Amino acid sequence: MASRRQIAILPGDGIGPEVTDATLTVLDTLCAQRALPLQWQVLPWPSTEWHRQHGAMMPDDALQQLHSFDALLLGALGDPGPASDSARYCLPDAVSLAPLLTLRKQFDLWSCERPARWQPGATCYLSDPRARDVDMLVIRENSEGEYVNQGGRLRAGQPDEVATQLEVFTRRATERLLRHAFVRARQRRSRRQQEGRVRTFSSAAGETHDARVCLITKRNAQPFWGELYSEVFAAIASEFPDIGTHHELVDAACMKFVQCPWQFDVVVASNLHGDILTDLAAVLCGGPGIAPSCNINPDRRDLPPLFEPTHGSAPDIAGRDIADPRATLLSAAMLLDWLGEDDTQFSEAAHQLRAAVGEDLARHADQVRSTRRIAHDIRDALRATPHPAVPHTA
Numbered sequence: 001m002a003s004r005r006q007i008a009i010l011p012g013d014g015i016g017p018e019v020t021d022a023t024l025t026v027l028d029t030l031c032a033q034r035a036l037p038l039q040w041q042v043l044p045w046p047s048t049e050w051h052r053q054h055g056a057m058m059p060d061d062a063l064q065q066l067h068s069f070d071a072l073l074l075g076a077l078g079d080p081g082p083a084s085d086s087a088r089y090c091l092p093d094a095v096s097l098a099p100l101l102t103l104r105k106q107f108d109l110w111s112c113e114r115p116a117r118w119q120p121g122a123t124c125y126l127s128d129p130r131a132r133d134v135d136m137l138v139i140r141e142n143s144e145g146e147y148v149n150q151g152g153r154l155r156a157g158q159p160d161e162v163a164t165q166l167e168v169f170t171r172r173a174t175e176r177l178l179r180h181a182f183v184r185a186r187q188r189r190s191r192r193q194q195e196g197r198v199r200t201f202s203s204a205a206g207e208t209h210d211a212r213v214c215l216i217t218k219r220n221a222q223p224f225w226g227e228l229y230s231e232v233f234a235a236i237a238s239e240f241p242d243i244g245t246h247h248e249l250v251d252a253a254c255m256k257f258v259q260c261p262w263q264f265d266v267v268v269a270s271n272l273h274g275d276i277l278t279d280l281a282a283v284l285c286g287g288p289g290i291a292p293s294c295n296i297n298p299d300r301r302d303l304p305p306l307f308e309p310t311h312g313s314a315p316d317i318a319g320r321d322i323a324d325p326r327a328t329l330l331s332a333a334m335l336l337d338w339l340g341e342d343d344t345q346f347s348e349a350a351h352q353l354r355a356a357v358g359e360d361l362a363r364h365a366d367q368v369r370s371t372r373r374i375a376h377d378i379r380d381a382l383r384a385t386p387h388p389a390v391p392h393t394a
């Protein structure tokens with residue numbers, strides 16, 4: 001008997017509960033239709049509401065509890081609230097967002113992956129028609145770098161105050177990250193080959209490649225980690241002679257993301273650079289409402305990966321049934337992909353879900369619909385997808 005996969009749903013704050021709710025209604029349909037051995041449990045934490053009731057964002061044994069799940073799906077966290085609204089229970093970002101950073105850190109989810117592929121129906125903010133060919137994967141270092149949260153404020157509030165914020169880059173974390181970027185570039189190329197698609201990337205030196213990795217640094221101003229990244233990148237690139245490489249300084253990369261985003265394939269960046277670039281990449285593909293993301297440890301299938309939309313909790317639109325649930329749905333598809341590495345029925349489900357979301361996007365491009373309506377339409381799209389019924393073998 002195949003064991004059921006257990007997922008923890010963490011709705012969180014702001015629009016989080018609405019987008020996860022919508023996602024669960026769709027997953028319900030998908031699981032029933034395919035008799036998918038998937039089970040979920042919706043947890044009331046981490047959340048600002050849990051903090052209001054218990055004085056902490058999550059229980060003391062939260063990590064132990066979450067460890068027993070196969071994967072985690074998070075809506076969004078944080079609700080700093082308007083300073084003027086004293087009736088509303090609000091928390092500083094440092095408190096409400098801490099669980100997200102804790103989960104990434106404690107489960108050693110060192111690779112944050114944010115695919116950015118433009119799809120028909122999505123808004124295209126760029127006028128060049130080639131902007132519709134954007135198809136990149138930004139891999140963000142997720143365990144150290146600018147996010148180590150070390151430093152402090154000396155003489156806080158005084159005119160001679162000094163704030164320090166340490167950045168830490170280790171060779172070990174750099175090697176695993178950059179090697180993974182090359183592995184992903186190969187995987188993406190094989191996927192393209194299976195789909196009969198070919199992409200050609202040209203280097204400044206006039207060479208062409210059908211897959212490539214772009215390294216992002218700011219080594220002209222931050223030479224120490226810039227050199228470490230560049231050195232490790234060159235060494236690993238020599239193990240992957242079939243994959244093209246290029247290097248961009250993060251500021252220049254921002255310009256090129258706008259000028260010629262179709263020239264990027266896999267992009268690998270530090271924690272902070274990756275954070276910034278993935279918002280930009282999301283907008284290139286229609287906006288945060290449809291940008292999925294995952295936090296994984298590719299070497300450790302025993303640790304629960306965390307899937308979440310790239311967007312935040314958007315408290316300004318919370319509770320109005322207008323948030324786009326498709327970024328969460330596409331993150332759920334990435335979750336199914338992860339499970340699919342052990343069991344192909346999950347990859348098939350991921351494929352079907354992604355196709356249904358894509359179809360929904362193409363069909364309803366210009367319509368304004370509620371969160372629930374979008375979920376409803378996607379359920380209809382799923383029901384309309386013919387596929388062989390899978391017998392339920394409980």
Ligand code: IPM
Pocket residue numbers: 097100275310312
């Ligand atoms: C993200 C978010 C988080 C980050 C915030 C909420 C701490 O912006 O997941 O991109 O910076 O990592």
Ligand code: MN
Pocket residue numbers: 275276279310
């Ligand atoms: Mn971000």
